[in-house]
Amino acid sequence: MVWSVSEYAERLGVSRAAAYKRVRSGQVGAYRAGSQWVVPKVAIAAPRASSRPMSPENAVRLLSRFSGVEIEMPEPVARRRIAEKLGALRSEDADLQRLWSWVRSRAPRLELSANAADLADLLRDPRLARSGLSDARAGIAASGVAEGYVSPADVDALVRDYLLVESERPNVWLHVADIPDDASAEVPIGFVIADLLDHGGPRELGRAAELLAEHAG
Template identity: 40%
Template sequence: MRALIEQGTIPARQVGRQWLIDQSSAHRPAASRPLANRMRANLLAILSGDAPEGLSTSERARLRRYRNELMHSPDPDRILGAWIREEAPLKLQVAARDLADLAADERIVKSGFSDPRAEIAAAGQLEARVAKDDAAAIRREYLLRPSERPNVLLHLTDEKPPSPLPLGLLLVDLAHHDGVRERSRVAELLRKVDD
């Protein structure tokens, strides 16, 4: 249980020596096992409107099945979250007066609830992706500190993603949230992909 808490899989907070798990954010067991790296990359590509690359005929058929399963599932957020696992974002706090400057910083790319396509009002909060090489400088420049009550969620990536963020990555970030509004947007955005 402790490992799941430290990975960010189960939201919890420490009070003294005890860990308290918020029952309102019920732990949702994985719907499936994670996809292999190549299949993951190609699923993200087709969800983002790009063509799959380097797949055999049987892999293309499997990818179509994955896409169809996702599109027709009543819980696509749960399936996508299981297929594409990522490290939990850094939970940070920034001074309210610096939030707009951080959001405008060219080294970050808005994601999750901060991406305009999510259509989620999250005043006073920011969710973004940043290259691992830029993370330390951004944390130092904006005095970002770890927090149990964060107003900034930073997803670390090997390199800076394109802006706007590919739709597949936006869907993944929304799918990993515990909130109903974020998870429900996965299904709504997938319906737009299917049109």
């Protein structure tokens, strides 16, 4: 069973342009049937928007608190809503779809291409905090790619230094935001889970579900 690109976009809650970008990237196993792209229904396991996203600031706060990282909290109303969502995650009342819906606007996500020979240096660059596919805790063997968080103050220089360019077949994903470190000086695990959800593939979703269950207690 398959979906058209329009149906795929509707299921994900994204624009047709965004859906086509995923289709052409090769990450969802789409293929051509005659002159049309089709998407296997297994790819629709990917979470789709089911509620309004939190503000970027509150999404960062939620993921940080979920990860056990203390962070300055906002005014009482927003603090209560964050606490409610955190409680839902910890009680397993919130699934991957709801989590992704809440935090999908946490940071701009740049899809870029780099020379394969430069990826090792990019991953070692202190301006990049490894996350998602490039975080060892994800448990996914993803050689030939780089993913992580970079401060808005550093992103232009990082893009320039590694000659990164926008691409429909990216091997670099940069999440542009200032986020805290956890106690081990790593990206808090909540962000790793959210980044895996962005990819939407079966193995990424599977690991996101395992990590959410592991750290929800």
